[in-house]
Amino acid sequence: MGLVEKLSSSETSLREERLQPEPSKVIDNEHFIRAAFAESTGKGFEALFRLYYQPLFSHALRFVYTREKAEDIVCDVFHDFWKSNTYDSMQGTFRSYLYAAVRNRAYTYVRYELKEEKNTTSPESSEHLSEAxxxxxxxxxxxxxxxxxxxxxxxxxxxxxxxxxxxxxxxxxxxxxxxxxxxxxxxxxxxxxxxxxxxxxxxxxxxxxxxxx
Amino acid sequence: MEDQVIKNTVHDYFAGRATPLQKKVIEDWLKDAGNHEQYYQWLHEWELNHLQGRASWEDAFQRTQQMLHQEPEPESILQTDDTPTRWWNRTSIRLIAAVLVVAFLGVSFPAIRNLIYYQTSETGYGETRKISFEDGSSVTLNANSSLRYPRFGFGEGTRRVELRGEADFQIEHTPQHQPFIVSIPSGLEVNVLGTQFTVFARSRRSQVTLRSGKVALQMKQAPQASPLVMKPGDLVVMNPSGKLSRSHTAHPEQYASWKDHHLTLNRTSLRELASILEETYGFEVEINDPELASRTATGLLPAENPEATLELIAELFAINFTRHDNRIVFKD
Structure with missing residues (x-):
């Protein structure tokens, strides 16, 4: 049917199996983040950004469907977290905190953005994460x-x-x-x-x- | 319920594929606050495996640091809306401020200078794009890839770009013999004088295929180690653990066949094809039989658009597939 054209070739196939996903367990892999925080706040946040920024951005994108907005939302969450100084007294993981905060903010934004009359209420992201x-x-x-x-x-x-x-x-x-x-x-x-x-x-x-x- | 079962259910649920009953199970499971850490851990894993777009954490980190350092009034920067009444929204003030900020940042912080001097071109799923440079060189990006390069031309020194994904390079030799360096996330650097080659830099593998000319490969972290020099037809693969292996191909141009909207199969397994479909079109591919996944095919497959490509793959392997939105299941 002409679809398959035989290709002459002597090379060996070099493609590899895809990596298996990691086993599922709540592993506290945030030791090194805390170690970084112990060194300095800047180092701590650098570690947080490195580990979580990309997936958080991707997750925010699912809600807002705009790159800039997703970046803003995640940066704002990091920014507020940094300013709040609560990173010293974390209960639970940074991961849970950041995901909850980003989702909360993205959610609030979407609901606000798609309201018919935008001017009546401004987006107030309630950072009551216990509620979220x-x-x-x-x-x-x-x-x-x-x-x-x-x-x-x-x-x-x-x-x-x-x-x-x-x-x-x-x-x-x-x-x-x-x-x-x-x-x-x-x-x-x-x-x-x-x-x-x-x-x-x-x-x-x-x-x-x-x-x- | 067993952990693995719950995990699979939760992952399905994140993807929007859980039944109402499964949702109920998850809701009950979530009632135990002790499970929330697990929930976010799985959400994180799932998101990492299904990224919607790339973003640079370095840029975001710099930007957030800047926000913290230079905000007299914290409120103004945190606004997520664009109410036209704010003072800083007036165009002239914003322009002046922007110029000042850019000048200040550019002088003070090398990292920010990079942000200003470089730009990034990014392709979506199913899209290819050609980028031409002043020196006559050009880069063709395959789908779901990005290239970072200087905004205002390469200047006098080394021509340097950063690639994620897959791209084909045609690099012109300059009169000043300026080297051209492609660096990729795995830390590998391709050092070029003028040549044609294809780079594959995705999470499952890094790979360089040389068509003509000469390139040298070097690890960014080990600049003193002697570079691996490639000859035309050479194909070098770096596996996720950082090991390089070299082989030879009679048809290096096949590795850039996506430029002409073709997929070259060479004893390619359905499993590999599934990865290619995921990387190129953003599909989520499942093969419901390991034997089927290891079946291979050889040939040249037109890949004009995702729909036709799927049909052709099914025809080639004599199998069936079902498609729900972005989710493809191949079956015998």
Whole structure:
């Protein structure tokens, strides 16, 4: 069928098996972070950034779908944590604290951003992490980012493309119109549709939660 | 429930694939606050295995340090909204402030200077991009890859870029014999004078394939060690433990076939193909049979878009697959 073209070759296959995921156990692998903190606060935070910034950023991205915003959120969490001086008296791991704080902030931001009238309330991220850690909140956060993902996946292809160019690459509607050879109106319509789908997804979860609580 | 079972369920749940009953189980499990550490540990693991985008922790670290050092009024920087009434939002003041800050940072901190002098080009899943430099050299980035290079040209000294992911390089020799260095996250550096080669720098492996010219490989941490000099057709693989192994290929250009939207298979197992699909298109691939995973194929596979590529792979291996969003399952 012409698909398979025999390739003459004498090389040996060099590709390797993929690495197995690590075994699952709560290992307190934060010893070295505490050791770094003992040396200096700067060293401690450097270790924290090195270990957790990338996955936290990735996680925030699931909520906000904008690189800049995700970076802002994670940096703000680190920044506040640094300023608060609570890193000296941590109960539990840094990991739990940082994930809870980032999720809380991202969640608050998304709910605020997609509200119809933005001006009425400003985003106030309640850093009451004890509250953010009750089982309902944990699940609420997880469902939120999953719904956002679903909503974006279900957008028509072109609409999804426009949305990703706008949000992920920070392109202006005009630039997107030129790049995709669309009229500005069409791009605006795609964006409006994408945002309305997102709003719906977030609204649904709010209603569900009210229903069950 | 056993730990492993719960872990798998929780991972499925993070990916949005848990049934309502499983969710209930997890919710009950979470009622025990003692399990929260475990929950975040698994979330962390899962996120590491399913990164949505790359970001530089170094830049973020610098930025946060800066915020701490130079904020007279902490409130202003913490704002996440863009209310137009803030004084610093006025364009002229922001511009002046920006210029001052940039000048100050550029002079005072080498790390920040890097941030200003360098830019990063990044490709999404399923995207390739060609970057051309003033000296006539060019780099083609494969999907899900990023290249960091000087914003204002290479200048007189060494031409230096940093790569994550996969890229093909065509490097021009300059009259001043300026070396061109590609460094990758595993610490390997490719030192070039003018040549064509392909670099693969992802988490599962680092690999350099040389088509023409000459390059020298060096570990960043061991600049005094004698470099490994590659000849055309050489293929050097560095495994995750840092061991280098060299072999020879008659067709080094195959390692850049993605540039023409092809996948070159050479006794390539379905398992490897799954990794390639994950890296290139962001799929999550499962093969429900180890025997199937080790089946291999040889040939040239057109890979114009993810859908067609999947169909062709299924046809080539004479297997079936199911697709739910980004999740692919291959089965016999």
């Amino acid at each position: 850690n009750n089982p309902e909140s944990l699940i609420e956060y997880d469902e939120l980012y999953q719904r956002i993902d679903q909503a974006i996946l279900q957008l028509p292809a072109q609409c999804q493309r426009v949305f990703m160019l706008s949000r992920f690459e920070g392109k202006k509607n005009k630039e997107i119109a030129t790049e995709l050879n669309l009229s500005l109106k069409t791009v605006e319509a795609h964006m409006a549709k994408a945002l309305s789908q997102l709003r719906k997804a977030i609204l649904t979860i709010t209603i569900l939660l009210q229903w069950f609580s």
